[in-house]
Amino acid sequence: MKSEDKFKALQNQEVIQFIEDNLNTSIPKLILKGSPFETINIQYLVDQIIGRNKAKKKLPTWFKNKNIIYPPKLNLEQTSSEITAHHKSQFISGKYLIDLTGGFGVDDFYLSKKIPQLTYTESNEDLFEIAKYNFNSLASENIKCLQVNSIEYLAQNDFKYDWIYIDPSRRNQNKKVFLLQDSSPNVLEHQELLKNTSYNLMIKTSPMYDIEMGYKELCGIKELHVISIKNEVKELLWIIDWRTNNSRSIKLFNYDSQNIYTLQEVKDIASEHKDVALSECKAYLYEFNSSIMKSGFYDYFANKYNLKKLEKHTNLYTSDVVVNNFPGKSFVVEAKSSIHFKQLKKEYKGKFVNLMSKNMKISTEAIQKKLNCKTGGKSDYLIFAKTLEGNKVLKATKI
Ligand SMILES: C[S@@+](CC[C@H](N)C(=O)[O-])C[C@H]1O[C@@H](n2cnc3c(N)ncnc32)[C@H](O)[C@@H]1O
Incomplete structure (x- = not known):
């Protein structure tokens, strides 16, 4: 069956209704039952159900449109979210852009709103047909x-394009990879070609990719964006202008679910970067957001906010006075004590509390087991941390 015919079959009202009715049905059950439609096999239906469920939060524009066709789960996992795709579109201008790794086309949908002539390329035939449709x-x-x-x-x-965009495939023989040299296409191998065929380049890399490695491997870096959504780093975005030398201009974005972000900037930090003072825990406690943590410049920001650190390798900070609009989590410290699990268990068994373990050998999962507590709740925290005074448990309330 030709792709176009398959897509049309999927858009029959009865089929659309079947997909809607089964959004919460167990997938193995559906596969076992088989397709109720003669012309569509069950795997295509399952792909649509999984796709729609995935799109609900990550791709609301796609979810709203019932004519969208979804590829298998593996392809969908590699797409950008709408928030990060929209983000990219804010930093480009010009007439011609080529995307060398089009995929499901989420980035291009947004980039094409800013660029009059966008070329989407994709080597996988099935994915190409779906994105085009x-x-x-x-x-x-x-x-x-x-x-x-x-x-x-x-x-x-x-x-020569105004922009080349590339979001290399991070799957290699079905294994997840995050180094540029292991991704496909290998940007490092083709830097000269990219340079000769574009004025600007935007590269998306994994959150696991090391920032210092990027500054060593890539050239022409004008800006680096660390993009987090709800305090989880999603992407590193390298903005390259071939006419510039590498510049340490790092922008740290933290989006909430409403597409509103906070932004911190680091520029040429070498001259300002000094050690942060250490201190015992005071009235307030702070943990920087994930973008700042990924950047590695937490001590630099601590100095900016007049904070002290609990211990050299414990990434928690403290102060006597509250810092308003802190970029991350802030807590009021209610109590500080040595760690006695038996006693804590008496207090927390069966109760909801948020757990954190910082620079300690014990994981939060192991702590939960020891306390037999439930994790979660709005603002109550038990923070286990190595401090200047030894290992402590801090009872804290999130502000
Ligand atoms: C991470 S995905 C891109 C996702 C895309 N940015 C999105 O938001 O939907 C990478 C894609 O690049 C494609 N790809 C890898 N190497 C390619 C090449 N040399 N030419 C064209 N496409 C390629 C893969 O098939 C894969 O679909």
Whole structure:
């Protein structure tokens, strides 16, 4: 069956209703039962059900549109979220952009709102057909779709783009990878080609990719964006302008679920970076957000906010006075004591409390087992940490 016919079959009202009715049905059960439709096999239906469920939070625009076709789960896991795709579109301008790793097309949907002529390329035929079809359903008219090996295409065509975008595939023989050299295409191998065919380049890398390694491996870095959503780092975005030398301009974005972000910036920190003072725990306790933690500049920010650190390798900070609008979690410290698990168990058995373990050998899972407590709740925390006074448990309330 041709892709186009398959997609049309999936858009029959009865099929759409079947997918809606089974969003919460167990997948193994569905597979066992088989497809109720003669022309559509059960795997395609299951892909749509899994896809719609995944899209609900990550891709609300796709979820709202019932004509969207979803690829298998593995392809969907690699897409950007709408928040991070929109983020990228805020930093580009010009006329021509080529995406060398189009995938499900989430980034291109947003980038095409800022660029009049966008070229989407994808080597996987099935994924290419799906993205092309969906661009049509989403009324994205200025996207030219090419099913090619983008590196070969770039090498064969004598054209210089305003922007090249690349979000290399982080799967290698079904294993997850995060180094640029292991991703596909290998950006490091093709830097010269990318440089000759673009004025600017945007590279998305894994949150696991080491920032210092990036500054060593890549050239022309104008800005690095560390992008977190709800305090979890999702992407590192390397913005390259081939005319510049590497610049230590790092922007740390933390989005909430409403697409609103806080931003901290680090510029040329070498001259300002000094050690942070250590102190015993005072009235307030702080943990920086995930973007600041990923950047490695937590001590730099601690000095900026006049905070002291609990111990050299314990990334928790303290002060006598409260810091308003702190970029991360802030707590009022209610009590500080040595760690006696038996006593704590008496107090917390069966109760809800949030657990943290900082610079300690014991994990929060192991602590939970020892206390026999439930984890969660709005603001009560038990923070186990190595401090200047030894290992302590801090009872704290999140502000
Ligand atoms: C991480 S995904 C991209 C996801 C995309 N940014 C999105 O938001 O949907 C990477 C994609 O690049 C494709 N790819 C890898 N190497 C390629 C190449 N040389 N030419 C074209 N596509 C390639 C893979 O098939 C995969 O679909």
